[in-house]
Amino acid sequence: MKKAIVLMNMGGPNNLDEVEVFLTNMFNDKYIIGAPQPIRAMIGFFITSMRKKEAKENYKALGGMSPIVGHTKRLARRLEKIVDADVFYKMRYTPPFAKDVLEHLKPYDEIYAIPMYPHYSSTTTKSSIEEFEKWAKKLGVKGKIRTLDSYYDHELYNKAIVERIKESLGYDNPEEFELIFSAHGLTQRTIDKGDPYQKHILANVECAKKELEKQGIKFKNIHTAYQSRLGPMEWIRPYMDDKLHEMKDKKVIVYPISFTVDNSETQFELDIEYKEIADEVGIKDYRVARAPNHNQYFLETLKDLFENRCA
Numbered sequence: 001m002k003k004a005i006v007l008m009n010m011g012g013p014n015n016l017d018e019v020e021v022f023l024t025n026m027f028n029d030k031y032i033i034g035a036p037q038p039i040r041a042m043i044g045f046f047i048t049s050m051r052k053k054e055a056k057e058n059y060k061a062l063g064g065m066s067p068i069v070g071h072t073k074r075l076a077r078r079l080e081k082i083v084d085a086d087v088f089y090k091m092r093y094t095p096p097f098a099k100d101v102l103e104h105l106k107p108y109d110e111i112y113a114i115p116m117y118p119h120y121s122s123t124t125t126k127s128s129i130e131e132f133e134k135w136a137k138k139l140g141v142k143g144k145i146r147t148l149d150s151y152y153d154h155e156l157y158n159k160a161i162v163e164r165i166k167e168s169l170g171y172d173n174p175e176e177f178e179l180i181f182s183a184h185g186l187t188q189r190t191i192d193k194g195d196p197y198q199k200h201i202l203a204n205v206e207c208a209k210k211e212l213e214k215q216g217i218k219f220k221n222i223h224t225a226y227q228s229r230l231g232p233m234e235w236i237r238p239y240m241d242d243k244l245h246e247m248k249d250k251k252v253i254v255y256p257i258s259f260t261v262d263n264s265e266t267q268f269e270l271d272i273e274y275k276e277i278a279d280e281v282g283i284k285d286y287r288v289a290r291a292p293n294h295n296q297y298f299l300e301t302l303k304d305l306f307e308n309r310c311a
């Protein structure tokens with residue numbers, strides 16, 4: 001039986017010319033902008049035109065590209081060493097797209113499509129799975145597609161989170177630090193329509209807290225906040241910038257809980273933009289923990305999802 005794993009991620013510009021491709025594709029996704037066509041295309045064109053200049057400047061600060069594709073590719077390579085399957089990766093809004101990767105998947109009997117999103121949201125997980133299945137059908141890929149919705153509660157995944165928090169802490173005393181779990185935001189409207197993302201984030205924070213307790217690591221306080229708000233709508237609260245304003249004179253570790261690999265939201269927004277706010281507010285020590293990336297516990301989580309959790 002020939003098996004393939006496909007790590008499904010969002011993507012990000014691989015060069016500055018792809019910034020427009022990334023934004024256009026994202027805002028053309030019906031799960032991101034709910035309006036029907038052609039209104040969606042018009043809104044997408046408008047937001048892309050408004051954002052692309054600033055977004056390009058941001059990606060310039062990261063060396064002209066998002067780190068997300070590179071991290072996902074490295075993860076796929078390392079995972080391939082420990083599983084009995086060939087490992088691929090595909091992105092939702094930038095190359096390599098589902099249709100590019102599926103061309104290579106025709107000889108496989110079983111295809112394990114694993115979302116790089118531990119929390120289920122229509123805007124990420126559902127959008128990716130649906131698009132992948134649509135292209136598999138169009139291209140006549142016959143292998144059985146297996147997938148799963150979420151894995152934020154996986155014990156090994158939470159061990160990976162705690163490993164990254166410990167790396168950020170080093171030999172310092174956790175009781176002197178505030179720990180903020182920062183999640184990518186979502187509009188309140190999406191949550192009101194029944195999206196479980198925020199529930200999954202809050203449940204993930206509880207799992208991570210339990211793992212910290214198990215390992216005897218006690219922070220002064222633990223908080224959850226939401227970053228990456230965009231546009232005039234109400235997004236889920238508390239907002240990360242408001243949370244940082246409560247942290248004057250404090251020592252803070254931020255853990256980016258939405259993400260399995262580092263990307264522009266961690267390496268630009270948290271590392272650079274929110275660091276500027278932290279300096280303005282007078283935060284004494286501001287640290288951002290890395291996402292799981294190729295942490296051994298995360299690799300073992302993926303191996304277990306492949307072997308035991310995909311249906």
Ligand SMILES: C=CC1=C(C)c2cc3[nH]c(cc4nc(cc5[nH]c(cc1n2)c(C)c5CCC(=O)O)C(CCC(=O)O)=C4C)c(C)c3C=C
Pocket residue numbers: 010011012013032051055066067068117121123124184185186187197228230258259262263264265
């Ligand atoms: C406007 C709506 C957006 C929704 C809804 C949204 C949901 C969502 N996104 C992620 C993960 C990532 N988002 C990233 C970047 C990004 N996201 C939006 C907008 C929405 N996201 C924009 C406009 C951008 C581009 C950056 C910017 O210009 O501000 C990224 C980073 C990709 C990269 O380049 O590295 C990730 C990852 C999740 C998990 C999520 C909902 C659950």
Ligand SMILES: [Fe+2]
Pocket residue numbers: 184228
């Ligand atoms: Fe996003």
Ligand SMILES: [Fe+2]
Pocket residue numbers: 227228229265269
């Ligand atoms: Fe952002």
